[in-house]
Amino acid sequence: xxxxxxxxxxxxxxxxxxxxxxIHVYIxxxxxxxxxxxxxxxxxAYRRNDPGILEFVRKHTKFFLLLTMVAGALTGVGIWFxxxxxxxxxxxxxxxxxxxxxxxxxxxxVIEIVSLFIYYYTFNRLAKRDHLIIGxxxxxxxxxxxxxxxxxxxxxxxxxxWIENNNFWSGLFNPTFWPALFFRTFFAIIIAGLFxxxxxxxxxxxxxxxxxxxxxxKWLLVPFILFLASSWWYxxxxxxxxDVIMFQKMPQLRPFITLFMVCSGxxxxxxxxxxxxMPSGLSRTMAAVMLVVGLMYFGAFEFLREGGRRPYIIYxxxxxxxxxxxxxxxxxxxxxxNTAKWIQHRRVTPANVQTAGRELFNVLCLSCHSLxxxxxxxxxxxxxxxxxxxxxxxxxxxxxxxxMPPFAGTExxxxxxxxxxxxTIRK
Amino acid sequence: MxxxxxxxxxxxxQVHWFWLHLLLTLTTFLHFVAMNIMLGAGFxxxxxxxxxxxxxxxxxxxxxxxxxxxxxxxxxLGVAPLLFLQVLYGQFLYTSSVLMAVYWLSIIGLLIISYYxxxxxxxxxxxxxxxxxxxxxxxxxxxxxxxxxxxNVSIMQMPEVWSSYFSDRTGWLLNFSxxxxxxxxxxxxxxxxxxxxxxxxxxxxxxKRRGATDGDEWIKLGSNWFMVATIINFGFGFWFLxxxxxxxYDPATLKGKIFFIMIVGSVVTIIPSIAYAQAGRxxxxxxxxxxxxxxxxxxxxxxxxxxxxxxxSLSDLPRVSQYSPFIVFLLAFVGAIYLVGWMLxxxxxxxxxx
Numbered sequence: 039x040x041x042x043x044x045x046x047x048x049x050x051x052x053x054x055x056x057x058x059x060x061i062h063v064y065i066x067x068x069x070x071x072x073x074x075x076x077x078x079x080x081x082x083a084y085r086r087n088d089p090g091i092l093e094f095v096r097k098h099t100k101f102f103l104l105l106t107m108v109a110g111a112l113t114g115v116g117i118w119f120x121x122x123x124x125x126x127x128x129x130x131x132x133x134x135x136x137x138x139x140x141x142x143x144x145x146x147x148v149i150e151i152v153s154l155f156i157y158y159y160t161f162n163r164l165a166k167r168d169h170l171i172i173g174x175x176x177x178x179x180x181x182x183x184x185x186x187x188x189x190x191x192x193x194x195x196x197x198x199x200w201i202e203n204n205n206f207w208s209g210l211f212n213p214t215f216w217p218a219l220f221f222r223t224f225f226a227i228i229i230a231g232l233f234x235x236x237x238x239x240x241x242x243x244x245x246x247x248x249x250x251x252x253x254x255x256k257w258l259l260v261p262f263i264l265f266l267a268s269s270w271w272y273x274x275x276x277x278x279x280x281d282v283i284m285f286q287k288m289p290q291l292r293p294f295i296t297l298f299m300v301c302s303g304x305x306x307x308x309x310x311x312x313x314x315x316m317p318s319g320l321s322r323t324m325a326a327v328m329l330v331v332g333l334m335y336f337g338a339f340e341f342l343r344e345g346g347r348r349p350y351i352i353y354x355x356x357x358x359x360x361x362x363x364x365x366x367x368x369x370x371x372x373x374x375x376n377t378a379k380w381i382q383h384r385r386v387t388p389a390n391v392q393t394a395g396r397e398l399f400n401v402l403c404l405s406c407h408s409l410x411x412x413x414x415x416x417x418x419x420x421x422x423x424x425x426x427x428x429x430x431x432x433x434x435x436x437x438x439x440x441x442m443p444p445f446a447g448t449e450x451x452x453x454x455x456x457x458x459x460x461x462t463i464r465k
Numbered sequence: 466m467x468x469x470x471x472x473x474x475x476x477x478x479q480v481h482w483f484w485l486h487l488l489l490t491l492t493t494f495l496h497f498v499a500m501n502i503m504l505g506a507g508f509x510x511x512x513x514x515x516x517x518x519x520x521x522x523x524x525x526x527x528x529x530x531x532x533x534x535x536x537x538x539x540x541x542l543g544v545a546p547l548l549f550l551q552v553l554y555g556q557f558l559y560t561s562s563v564l565m566a567v568y569w570l571s572i573i574g575l576l577i578i579s580y581y582x583x584x585x586x587x588x589x590x591x592x593x594x595x596x597x598x599x600x601x602x603x604x605x606x607x608x609x610x611x612x613x614x615x616x617n618v619s620i621m622q623m624p625e626v627w628s629s630y631f632s633d634r635t636g637w638l639l640n641f642s643x644x645x646x647x648x649x650x651x652x653x654x655x656x657x658x659x660x661x662x663x664x665x666x667x668x669x670x671x672x673k674r675r676g677a678t679d680g681d682e683w684i685k686l687g688s689n690w691f692m693v694a695t696i697i698n699f700g701f702g703f704w705f706l707x708x709x710x711x712x713x714y715d716p717a718t719l720k721g722k723i724f725f726i727m728i729v730g731s732v733v734t735i736i737p738s739i740a741y742a743q744a745g746r747x748x749x750x751x752x753x754x755x756x757x758x759x760x761x762x763x764x765x766x767x768x769x770x771x772x773x774x775x776x777x778s779l780s781d782l783p784r785v786s787q788y789s790p791f792i793v794f795l796l797a798f799v800g801a802i803y804l805v806g807w808m809l810x811x812x813x814x815x816x817x818x819x
Contacts, residue, residue, distance in 0.1 A: 040473040041559055042627075044566040045634040107537055108580045115544065116573035122551070123566045123636070126473075126559035133551045134476035138790035141488070144545050145794070145801035151541050152805050155534060156812055168811050175804060206479070206790045379471055382631045400634070 039361055039369070041126040042380040043400040051408030051415065052344070055120050060337045062113035067336070068233055069106040069150070070180045071226030075234055075257060076102065076157070077173035082253070084166060090246045096161045098237045103158050105233075107151065125405060127360035128194075128351040135200075135209055136190050143186040149179035184222060186210075192218045195347050196277065201354055217272040224265035225336065228305065231257025232332040235312055235325035248315045258309035266302070276346070280353070284346040288441050294341040301335035348441040351405075357443035359405045366446050374401055374447040386454055395458020398451055406442075409463075420463050428456060466631070468624040472776055473556040477783040480791050485549050486766070486779065492545035494762045498755065499542045503535035504611065504654070505661015507583070507604045509690055511597065524683050525592040527668065529600070532583045540576065553779065554769070560627060561620035566636025568613050579606035608654065615650040619643040622772035648705035655698035656761070662690025663742060663754055670747040688742040688750075695739055713771045720771050727764035731757045 046054065076099055083091035122129040133140070153176035160169060189210035193200065200209035234254030241247035273281065284291060308328045312321070351358045361369060369377050375384050375394065378401050386394045399416075407416035420428065432452055436444030445452055478485065510528040513521040551558055562569045582603035589596040619640040620626060629638055640646055666687030669680030706714070706728070714728070715721035738753035770779070 040556075042471075042563045042630050043634070044563050044636050046566075046636070104581075104584060108584070109577060111537070111540060112573055112577045112580065115540065115576075116570075118547070119562070119570055119573060122559050123563055123570060126555075126563065130473075130476050130551070130555045130559065133548070133555060134478065136790075137479065137485070137548065137552045138794040140548050141545065141794040142790075142797040144541075144548065145797040147541055147544065149801050149804050151537050152808055155537070156808050160812060160815070163815055164812065172808060172811070175808065179804075204785065206787050379473060380630065382466075 039127070039365075039374075039378045039401065041360070043404055044123050045400060045404070046124070047409040048411040049408065050404055051406060051411050051413035053408060053411055053413040055117070055124055056337075056341070056344075056413070058113055058116050058120050060333065060340055062110065062117050063340065064229065064333050064336050065106055065110035066114060067184070067222060067226040068102075068229045069110050070177075070184045070223070071228070071230030071257075072102050072106065072233060073173070073177035073180045074227065075230035077170060077177055079253070080170060080173060090243060091250070092161075094237070094241060094246065094250055096158075098234070099154075099158045099161070101237050102233075103154055107154065111147075111151075125351055125358075125360055128356055131352060131356065132190060132194070135204075135206065136193075139186050139190060139206075139210055143183050146179040146183040146186070150176060150183065153179060181223070184226065185219060188219050188222055189215050191343075194352050195280065195343060196275075197353055197355060213277070214272060214275045217268055217275045220268040221265065221272050224261045224268055225339075227261045228258050228265060229332055229336075231255065231309070232325075232328050235321075235328055239318060239321040239325040242318075244315075244318075247318060247321065251321060252313045255309045255313040258305060262306060262309075280346050283348065283440060284342060288345055288348070290441075291342055291345040294338040294345070297334060297338040298342065301331055301338060304331045305335060345441075348406075349436065349443040357446075359402050359443060359446070361443065361446050366444060369446045370448065374398055374451055386450070391454060392458060392462055395454050395462065398447060398455040399458055399463075402443075402446060402455065416459070417463055420459050425456075425460050428459060432456060466628040468627060469776060471560070471627050472624055473560060475556045475782055477785045478552065479785065479787045481784065482553060482779045482782055484791065485552050489546055489549035489553060490762055490766055492542060492549065493765070494759050496539065496542040496546050497758055497762055498660070499535060499539040501657040501660035501758070502664035503532065503539045503661075504604075504607055504657035505659065505690075505694075506535065506664055507532060507600065507607060507661070508654075508658050509661055509665065509687075511600045511604045513686070514593070514597065519593055521686070522592045523679070524665070524686065525600075527683075528665070529583075529587045529592060531668070532600075532603070533580070533587055536576075536580050536583055553782070554621065554773075557621045557624070557773065557777070558617070560624075561617050563636065564620055564627065564630050564638045565613070565616060568636070568639065569617060570636075572610050572613055575606045575610050579603040579610070582606070611653060611657075612650055615646060615653065616640055618769075619646050619649070622769055624773075624776055645705060645708040648701055648708050652698060652701040652705045655694050655701050656758075659691050659694035659698060660754060660758070662687045662692075662694060663738075663747075663751060666691065666742060666747045667751050684745065684747060688745070688747070691742050691750075691754075692739050695735060709768070710771070712774065713768055718771075720767050720774070724764055724767045724771065727760045727767065731760045731764065734760065 076095060079091065079095045079098070083089070083095060118129075121132075153172050156164075157169065157172050157176055160172070164172070189212065192214045193209045193212050196213045198208055198212040199205070200212065231254045234257055235251060238247055238250035238254050241250060276284070285295065305328075308324070308331060312324060312328065316324070347353055349357055350363075351360070354363060356362050357366075375381050375386070375397065378397075381397055381401075383390045383394045383397060403416060407414045407419075409415070410417050423431065431439065431442075432445055432455075435442040447455070506528050510525045510532070513524070579602065582599045586592075586596055586599040586603065589599070616639045620638070623640065623643060626640055626642055664687070666684045669677075669683045669687070673680045673684070712718065713721065714725050716725065734753050734756040738750045738757060741747070741750035741753065
């Protein structure tokens with residue numbers, strides 16, 4: 039209502055943000071768990087007095103640095119860029135509410151960069167103790183980044199008492215903060231094991247490769263029970279109405295629930311298989327497959343979490359289309375075309391009825407629906423529904439279809455929008 | 466369409482705008498320093514072999530080694546000012562970003578490619594031949610990113626051009642109607658090359674002080690790049706000044722007076738910086754140049770306010786005070802400085818010049 043809408047069409051419906059966010063979060067969680075992996079594996083090398091393991095850690099650090107520092111850091115900035123383009127109003131609320139949380143996270147980011155560079159470039163140059171301390175500083179800073187960002191992400195799903203008091207601390211330490219923190223921490227450790235498979239599988243020495251593959255497998259198998267326990271805790275901490283939306287009312291989320299369950303089994307199975315001695319070519323293929331399984335696993339979770347928030351972008355506060363829950367009645371009375379700032383045709387005439395319909399579609403629908411894209415394609419959905427069914431969808435939004443926001447415009451605007459869908463979009 | 470009616474309503478601040486602006490200015494300054502070193506050194510690494518041939522390859526080996534660091538710090542130090550800019554000017558920045566959404570989002574891809582190109586340049590031992598393609602690609606993409614940033618700033622502070630959205634809502638707008646766009650961009654690039662040159666001189670000066678003997682030639686080369694690029698930049702600077710709206714330097718207004726003082730101060734501080742650099746006294750030259758960058762950063766802040774003056778004043782921003790998160794941030798900031806200081810001291814004490 040407040041900002042111009044980017045007519046993204048094909049990549050809309052959450053596709054763009056899903057791609058960037060899943061890739062980023064996967065790498066970012068690796069940046070946390072992988073930090074622990076590095077420093078504990080270095081400890082292991084010293085304990086066993088094994089230069090082979092130490093050399094593995096050094097090479098793994100190089101891979102880690104190139105992946106997390108470049109692709110990880112930049113896709114993180116990319117998420118910021120993307121959300122500010124797709125939903126500037128929600129981004130503005132998050133930025134204004136959590137400016138100093140983000141600022142604090144940035145200070146950890148500074149520590150991460152400095153410590154990781156030093157850690158990598160001072161192998162065998164610093165005293166062991168100092169090198170290990172720097173490794174621990176890296177992990178501490180990376181985990182603290184997760185600590186802060188976790189609060190902001192879960193605020194969007196369960197803002198809790200913030201809705202009433204607008205207090206920063208209520209928003210950050212929201213009802214799912216702690217279970218989500220444990221969930222993500224254990225997941226980060228599992229991801230460290232998955233990437234450990236990848237670099238271990240490239241080791242030429244058969245004995246060392248088997249040792250490191252088995253060692254990496256422990257990073258999957260040991261935290262897995264704790265990960266599952268934190269998943270249950272996470273679900274138990276969800277307000278009942280969100281749980282109902284996620285697990286009962288949204289048929290679109292069922293494939294992701296199934297995918298999550300299947301991947302849970304595959305992670306365990308893959309961890310056990312990777313511990314078996316196998317030729318290097320096969321272990322590389324398996325490691326690559328396991329990385330993809332991990333990505334799908336995490337992707338399924340992220341889709342569930344995002345889906346559970348519907349029809350809101352900030353639960354119980356701002357709908358996906360950036361209309362505040364408290365403003366809906368006011369907008370319905372005044373009309374979307376009169377309330378939104380970036381509207382060209384405030385008065386609908388026979389000459390501009392299609393353009394006005396498009397503007398209504400942009401403001402009310404485009405945040406969740408793509409036009410011909412892979413996610414939530416409005417064209418496909420309109421073509422699958424008769425005009426009567428389309429009317430029924432509009433009549434039941436926000437009630438029998440609780441994952442959609444209530445229609446926020448006037449009755450006349452509703453007809454203009456339905457007309458646009460039945461003519462331009464149905465073509 | 467009336468530009469004022471398009472300006473989104475801002476959200477409330479948690480602390481007085483002064484603190485946020487202080488953080489914005491401070492972190493922008495740090496970002497500019499890192500960005501200038503990154504872009505300028507990359508430019509010199511690419512350009513110098515064209516007339517110095519393979520003689521400069523030893524220098525390029527050092528630039529290649531440090532370029533990934535400077536890219537990392539430029540990005541990292543860019544996050545903070547982007548954060549504070551969003552808090553204070555989000556209603557303008559988000560809008561301009563949406564108007565040029567495709568270009569704006571492409572920055573992420575361009576940066577990832579240029580970053581990996583810089584790493585490739587680092588990892589290839591032979592810095593002549595094909596590896597120059599990598600530094601060339603990294604440089605070209607970074608110059609492209611800089612141009613897109615200049616565009617976003619331009620659109621952001623000119624709400625009068627925002628109505629072009631209604632003719633193209635797909636995020637493909639740039640602001641070539643702004644007469645200050647090109648000189649602003651060139652001014653930034655030339656200053657980056659100048660500071661990049663000084664950064665090279667400083668790098669070898671530090672190595673020299675730690676016992677290295679291979680740096681005198683590069684200290685001289687860096688100082689010369691610094692001087693020549695700065696002289697050229699006087700031309701771009703005057704072009705930029707001439708393209709600004711008169712209100713920017715109107716002595717009748719407080720903002721105009723401050724802007725004028727900052728510009729004069731920048732000129733006054735850069736002259737001794739060049740003189741010291743030419744005399745081989747790189748540390749005082751750097752101190753003076755940092756003063757210039759700080760003054761330019763402040764001038765930039767004032768200029769933004771002048772552009773937005775018809776539409777906005779910082780004191781108009783609503784505020785619902787909550788200072789405790791700010792205090793936690795300051796503690797984290799101090800803690801980070803301490804930890805970074807400890808780590809740098811630890812490696813400094815290894816007494817090794819790589």
